[in-house]
Amino acid sequence: PEFSSWKTSVFEIETARELDALCSMHIAFGNWGAKDRSIEKLNQAGLLGPDLNMVHANAMSEEEMKMLAAHGSSISVTPEIEMMMGHGYPVTGLALKNGVLTALGVDVVTSTGGDLFAQMKFALQAERAKHNEELLKEGIMPGPELSISAEQILKAATIDGARALRLDHKIGSLSPGKEADFIMVKTDSVNLLPFTDAVGAIVQSTHTGNVDSVYVAGKAVKRNGRLVDADLEKVRQKALEARDHILSRSPEGAF
Template sequence: MKKTLIKGGTILPITKNQPSHYQADLLIEGTKISKIESSIDIEDAEVIDASDMIVMPGFIDTHRHTWESMIRNIGADWSLQTYLGTIYYGGIGSQRRPQDDYIGNLFGALEALDAGVTTILDWTMINSIEHAEESIRGLQDSGIRAVFAYGAPGDGEYWNNDSTLIHTKDAKRIQSEHFTSTDQLLTLGLAIRGPEFSAWDTAVTEINTAREMDILATMHLGFGTWGRTAHSIERLDDADLLGKDLNFTHMNRVTDEAMKRIAAKGGSISVTPEVEMMMGHGYPATGLALENGVKPTLGVDVVTSTGGDMFAQMKFALQAERARVNERFLDEGTMPGPDLHISAQQILEFSTIEGAKALLLDHKVGSLEVGKEADLILLNKRDLNLSPITDPIGAVVQTAHTGNVDSVFVAGKAVKRNGKLLFGNLDALREQLYDAQAHVLAHTKTT
């Protein structure tokens, strides 16, 4: 069993029963954290000097369309309507070949790992069983931990609120072939259209199917012009369908009552603040959730329009929420203060342990605790933007960036060390990515 001793780091455990940060050694044995103590001496371990490092849980991204790495930054000026019309409904997404999904998922996952994101929910729109197989293979080859959320094709016949088409048959086959154990890096979820993008009975059927399969169901819900009038959460609650195994993405324009019902009955919220503010989903629901008893989580969503790291999402979520409340004070003729409305510590929790809870993985990851899987990252405190460290939590949330990520471990295995991904032959694989990009663009109206 391989042993790795991370010595003398500034530990950010992200747990309720310990200080927010302290100096300690951390021992990894096999896939798990076996010890966190002030000093650990062991002879048969690889030793990493972390005296100049912040050691923290890997980031958890609860909503990402991973394949879109092949068309990175194509939509810097796109609204939500432009994005949907260009990517789906017969657009770029429908032109993908199975091999395109492999390379898109591989590079999308590697981008996440390079940025210190050790777990993602890959929200998919699967065109065929072959596409699913290749998407899974791309995630597996990257070494990331992921929830592979199996979704319906992006065709318009599936994505409308009258659609009665069901897409779960192949998901059950995928489960039987690839997800026979929960003790693996990849777990299965169901990406459903939900009551705002399919018929009500279809949404109910797909939720019940996910529960029969004992997996998470995730859906886009509660945003845009329809978000406040659809009352989808209330309808789900009235039908006794809410629960912790449902994940709702965006939720920008739902009511306070809807959030209160989630707080009472369960469910998780994925806020993707940068894309939401840009594209027109609505104002990020961070504060709306918190004020009604729900702790949100964070996601990147689409790298067509933003970068694939969580540092940016933490800043957007934090400052957007602070600005919302500060403006309220100013409108009332009062200066904000003495403390700001939301803390850096809270945002870091949304990006780690709360994300793990949302993905039903908090028994494995999301915090640094003995017995949990060793999904962790090291940030270099000697980098100019982090030196000297005064407040480690504030430094991670407010000033750190992807260039500070020195090392990344997933289930005890190093996937990045000394600032470099440990993944060979990237140049050759990059040619496949370019080919995928050229193929999908050549067959769509964007060319």
């Protein structure tokens, strides 16, 4: 509703529901959240539901968070982009506190990397930094109590992400009957030694270079640190061609 007219927003939500499709919208960030109160408007119109996914939501009020939780709507936090583009602090902690289904995303890979390891780190440390800053303002030295755990962040990147996309019956966890989507991490990598706390190590220390294997629906797409059946030279060439095409059509000085 902040990027189009109210009439258009209602039409798109209703159309998505006719198609039984998830409807995701970038909403309530920067100066828009407090000014527009879009979640409150959606709630008053009876449009909130588990098929709506809100991206960012940095400026959303706690009252609006409770509205999302009551209707089962989800939030996708994209921490790196949000902090870089002035959206405000990621809303991870507030969403979890109010029982909102919280997932992690990247937003745009033109401005940042596309891996969830980075997003997990950003989400965790941004929330802890925000909490610690509040304590320091009160003259309190932050202690061992943690405002958010690595386990909560890992869930947001895996099973809760699948739930937000309404795909948790297929993916998001290693469970009987689900597709075998999983990664294998080299726990003897130098940056992971000594590997003691698996969840903490995955969320706080792992990067893509530590990934030995990736399986999608039981099929290996990466093994022994190398992609399987991938023509990387073709991918590079297409990326360069796309870049050159965009630059050729852009006004002088735009980049």
